[in-house]
Amino acid sequence: MSNIYTLRAFFCGQWSSAVRLDGKTVIITGANTGIGKETAHDLAKRGARIIIACRDMQKAEAAQKEIIEESGNQNIIIRKLDLSDTKSIREFAEGINKEEKQLNVLINNAGIMMCPYSKTADGFEMQFGVNHLGHFLLTFLLIGLLKRSAPSRVIILSSMAHAWGSIQLDDINSERRYHSRRAYGQSKLANILCVRSLAKRLKDTGVTVYAVHPGIVRTELKRHMNLGLLIMWKIVRPFTKTAVQGAQTSIYCAVEPELGTESGAYYSNCGIGSCTRAARDDEMAEKLWELSCKMLGITWE
Ligand SMILES: NC(=O)C1=CN([C@@H]2O[C@H](COP(=O)(O)OP(=O)(O)OC[C@H]3O[C@@H](n4cnc5c(N)ncnc54)[C@H](OP(=O)(O)O)[C@@H]3O)[C@@H](O)[C@H]2O)C=CC1
Ligand SMILES: CC1=C(/C=C/C(C)=C/C=C/C(C)=C/C=O)C(C)(C)CCC1
Incomplete structure (x- = not known):
């Protein structure tokens, strides 16, 4: 069954729109490279204030310089964020809540795939900790600002x-x-379930939520892939997307006016995508929500 979803992912969508984002503020995690950097680049060209949230400030500076040069937009900010450490997430969010008057788009983009077993500073399995829990806490800490900016x-x-x-x-x-590979799958399934639960909780607040599959994209993400998948990767490489193509669905969800009233769905190739039955399991989504709050020691009804 999972291979059907894999094969669908190879069909590539392109999207173009002249929507401007002047006066809007966007945070993108992991925007120093790959899909995040291309998303930042595109939204910068549309006039947005972009906050690049990265764990490595040297890489962040290089991306900032490149995006300013290529977009002509000087309003590109870099801030330190390590999603594998809740202390860093709290410090980042505290700075944003203090400094920023508004937040119009939050793009939880950073990710790690198929790394050897390791734990975050707080003892969570690394992929679940960074890809799901880190972003869950970040969203929780910024939700007030997002609601005020609706x-x-x-x-x-x-x-x-x-x-x-x-x-x-x-x-x-x-x-x-x-x-x-299964642990990466668990974290990405958690991302979709979280979008469903979040959309329900944010109903009528003016904050809308989107899950994105960007396609199979040629980025640094595959650095920990095992030999088997690397061979598969070589075979399918001609059909994979560039980072610019991979950024299209994130950009579409960030700017497409028609999506302004939709919330909670899974998108790929700049449209609604197909996800598994497990990704539509609202009972599991609620259990995951409760567990995530418990693990992070937060109360988010
Ligand atoms: N590429 C693909 O085929 C696909 C990608 N995706 C998803 O798209 C998103 C972007 O991936 P992609 O651009 O391909 O991957 P890259 O590996 O190119 O970029 C990932 C980004 O996440 C950052 N990151 C990793 N760990 C942390 C952390 N602990 N704290 C802060 N930032 C961190 C990386 O920082 P650093 O540079 O310092 O390592 C980097 O900036 C991910 O969520 C991924 O799961 C989904 C489907 C397919
Ligand atoms: C084409 C194809 C495969 C290869 C899939 C690959 C290479 C997926 C990479 C996915 C990534 C990088 C996801 C990131 O979130 C399979 C499953 C081996 C078998 C079925 C056909």
Whole structure:
């Protein structure tokens, strides 16, 4: 079944729109490279104030310089954010809440795939910790600002790889058994379930939420891929997307006016995408929400 979703992901969509974002503020996590950098680049050309949230300030500076030079937009800010450490997430959000008057688009883009087993500073399995829990906490800490800036949007990068895993409520940190591809799948499934729960909670607030599969994209993400998948990657490489193509669905969800009233769905190729049944399981979405709050020690009804 999961291969059907994999194959769908190869059909490439292109999107173009002249929508401007002058006077709007956008935060993009992991925007120093890959899909995030191309998303930042495009939104910068539309006039937005862009906050690049990265763990490596040297890489962030290089991306900032490149985006300013190529877009002509001077309003490109860099801020330190390490999603594998809740202290860093809290410090980042505190700075944003203090300095920024508004936040119109939050793009939870940063991600890590199929790394060897490791844990975040707070003891969470790395892929679940960074890809889901880190962004969950970040969104929680910025939700007040997003609501005050409504209409505003939250975009969460998921993947067709959500079909590779399931939510292991009794071993969420893969302590008993770790399989790097399944753990990545679990984190990306968590991203879609989180979008569904978040959309419900944000109903009538003017904050809308979108899950995105960007396509199979030639970026640094594959750095930890095992040999088997790397061979597959070589075979399918001619059909993969460039980072610019991979950024299109994130850009579409950030700016398309028609999406302003839609919330909670999964997008790919600049339109509604197909996700697995597990990704539409609202009962599991609620259980995951509760568990995420408990793990992070937060109360978010
Ligand atoms: N490429 C693909 O085929 C697909 C990608 N996606 C998703 O798209 C998103 C972007 O991926 P892509 O551009 O391909 O990947 P890249 O590896 O090129 O970029 C990932 C970004 O995330 C950052 N990052 C990783 N860990 C952390 C952390 N602990 N704190 C802060 N930032 C972190 C990286 O920082 P640094 O440079 O410092 O490592 C980098 O900026 C991810 O969420 C990924 O899961 C989904 C489907 C397919
Ligand atoms: C084409 C194809 C495959 C290759 C898939 C690849 C290479 C996926 C990469 C996904 C990424 C990078 C997801 C990120 O979130 C399979 C499943 C082996 C078998 C079915 C046909």
